[in-house]
Amino acid sequence: MQKEPRFGVIGGGSWGTAIVKMLSENLDHIGWYIRNDSIIHHIEREGNNPQYISSAQFDVSKLSLSSTIDSVVESCDILIFAIPSAFLEGELSKLTVSLKDKIIFSAIKGIVPESGLIVGEHFHEKYEIPFENIGVITGPSHAEEVAMERLSYLTIACSDTPKAEIVSEKLRSHYIRTKISDDIIGTEYAAMLKNIYAIAAGIAHGLNYGDNFQSVLMSNAIREMKRFIGCVHKMKRNINNSAYLGDLLVTGYSIFSRNRMFGNMIGKGYTVKSAMMEMNMVAEGYYAAKTAHDFMNRLEKKSKTPIIDTVYNILYKDKDPKKAFKKLTEKLD
Numbered sequence: 001m002q003k004e005p006r007f008g009v010i011g012g013g014s015w016g017t018a019i020v021k022m023l024s025e026n027l028d029h030i031g032w033y034i035r036n037d038s039i040i041h042h043i044e045r046e047g048n049n050p051q052y053i054s055s056a057q058f059d060v061s062k063l064s065l066s067s068t069i070d071s072v073v074e075s076c077d078i079l080i081f082a083i084p085s086a087f088l089e090g091e092l093s094k095l096t097v098s099l100k101d102k103i104i105f106s107a108i109k110g111i112v113p114e115s116g117l118i119v120g121e122h123f124h125e126k127y128e129i130p131f132e133n134i135g136v137i138t139g140p141s142h143a144e145e146v147a148m149e150r151l152s153y154l155t156i157a158c159s160d161t162p163k164a165e166i167v168s169e170k171l172r173s174h175y176i177r178t179k180i181s182d183d184i185i186g187t188e189y190a191a192m193l194k195n196i197y198a199i200a201a202g203i204a205h206g207l208n209y210g211d212n213f214q215s216v217l218m219s220n221a222i223r224e225m226k227r228f229i230g231c232v233h234k235m236k237r238n239i240n241n242s243a244y245l246g247d248l249l250v251t252g253y254s255i256f257s258r259n260r261m262f263g264n265m266i267g268k269g270y271t272v273k274s275a276m277m278e279m280n281m282v283a284e285g286y287y288a289a290k291t292a293h294d295f296m297n298r299l300e301k302k303s304k305t306p307i308i309d310t311v312y313n314i315l316y317k318d319k320d321p322k323k324a325f326k327k328l329t330e331k332l333d
Contacts, residue, residue, distance in 0.1 A: 005103070005166060006031065008076030010069065010091070012039060014052040015107055016082035018143035020063070021056045025173040031064045031072040035091070040065045053147040070097050078103045078167065080137065084282040085110030085119060092127075099127050105135040105158075105167055109191040110284035111291040118188045132160040135167060136184050138191045140246035142256040149175040155243035157181040157188070179242075185233040187243045193228060193308075194248040195285030196292060197221040199263035200307050201252040203314065203321050206267020213329070218252050220307060220332045227303040228292065259285040266314060267321050289315055306331040 007027060009020050012034030023030050034040050042050045043065060047058050066072050073079060074097045083091055085108050106119040115122050120136060123129045135158030146152055154171060156178055158164035164180040172178045181187055197218070204217055225248065226239040239245060251257045262283035265275040276283070293312035296305050310328045313319040 005077040006075060007078050007080065007170065008033065008072040009080050009082060010072065011082035012036065012049065012052070013082065013084070014143035016080075017049045017052045017056060018141075018146040019080055019082055019107055019137070019171075020058065021053075021146060022171045022173065022176055024058060024062050025176075026170045028062055029064060030062055031066070031076045033066055033069050033072040035067055035069075037067045040067055053143050056147040069094050073097055073099065073102065076102075078105065078163075080105045080107055080167075081119065082107040084108070085112050085284060086282055086287060088112055088119065088122070089114045099123070099129060102129070103133045103135070103163055104129055105137055105156075106188065107137040108284075109138070109195055111192060111288050113287055116291050116294075118185075118192055120184055120188050131184070132158075133163070134158070134184065135160075135164055136188045136191070137167070137171070138187050138243050138247055140242055140250035142250065142254055144256045146176070151175055151177070153242050153246070154178045155181050155187060155241075157184045157243070159184055181243060183233075183235060183237050183243075186229050186235065186237050189229050189232055190225060190244045191247060192284070192288045193225050193292060194221075194251045195259040195283070196289050196308055196311050197225070197248055197285075198251040198257050198259035199266070199283065199285040199289065199315075200311050202257075202260040202263020202265070203267040203311070204263075204325065205260070206264040206269075207322055207325055209325070214253075216332055217307070218249060221252070222248055224305050224307055228296070228305060228308070231296070231299060231303055259283045262286065263311075272315055285311070286315060 008031030009016050010033045020032055044060055047060055048054045079102050104123050108119045112122040120134045123134055138155050141152035156164045156168040168178040168180050222245050258281050262275055289312045292308050310324050314321050314324050
């Protein structure tokens with residue numbers, strides 16, 4: 001890219017807010033789409049997002065806030081999407097301007113329900129964005145710790161290395177370290193799968209399984225993740241790197257993990273509907289569990305995914321969590 005690219009963030013949730021905070025360490029202008037005008041007015045007046053990680057303070061002179069997605073898309077070159085995957089297509093349907101000349105980076109860890117695709121593939125197939133103009137921003141990191149400026153690590157993946165380097169540079173700061181990767185498919189599937197495993201960890205906790213079992217569960221989960229991603233996209237990758245194992249561990253163990261929280265409620269006896277209503281947040285792993293389960297069942301040579309299967313059966317087949325986990329324990333090693 002010849003000129004300094006203009007960055008825009010699509011989404012006003014916790015991760016979108018954290019990304020704006022990171023970018024504001026290095027940029028003097030950031031476009032930010034938030035659909036709620038009252039939240040925009042609050043940020044402009046008080047310098048913080050009242051709904052998500054409100055401890056993060058912004059220099060509002062750097063922000064160009066809008067409740068119209070067209071205005072942010074039209075004015076920016078690199079767009080970072082941080083909308084829950086369940087709502088992505090609803091927001092994109094509001095667009096009247098083209099995305100074709102834009103560089104898209106996804107900070108979304110889930111499956112688009114309308115297409116059953118990970119976000120990068122969805123942008124490629126539905127909006128004809130070339131894969132070299134699509135990237136992924138993944139952890140391990142939680143927005144809450146970014147807001148507190150606790151040291152965090154990000155992996156920026158794109159098949160076009162210079163574009164990954166540009167985004168990496170703009171996100172890097174004294175509390176954010178970044179590395180780049182060319183495994184856009186693998187990192188995005190890992191970001192999707194770790195939410196399923198975090199639900200499993202939460203269910204186990206809700207059922208009063210202890211730390212000893214949790215460690216076995218996570219050990220089996222990373223091996224299951226490796227098998228799954230190998231079926232999707234074969235390439236040389238180290239599954240023990242932070243973008244895979246690290247992201248799995250923080251999502252499976254952290255008190256900030258909404259997927260673990262969701263699973264914990266299921267383990268304690270909540271129904272799926274009641275857990276979602278009480279959380280008032282989207283647990284991406286709920287949608288991912290069905291997509292991952294269905295994907296493996298379509299393969300002629302199905303790989304073993306007992307953890308995914310167990311979570312799917314509990315969430316979608318109303319299997320009793322206690323009985324389902326009893327069976328799962330016999331399949332782990």
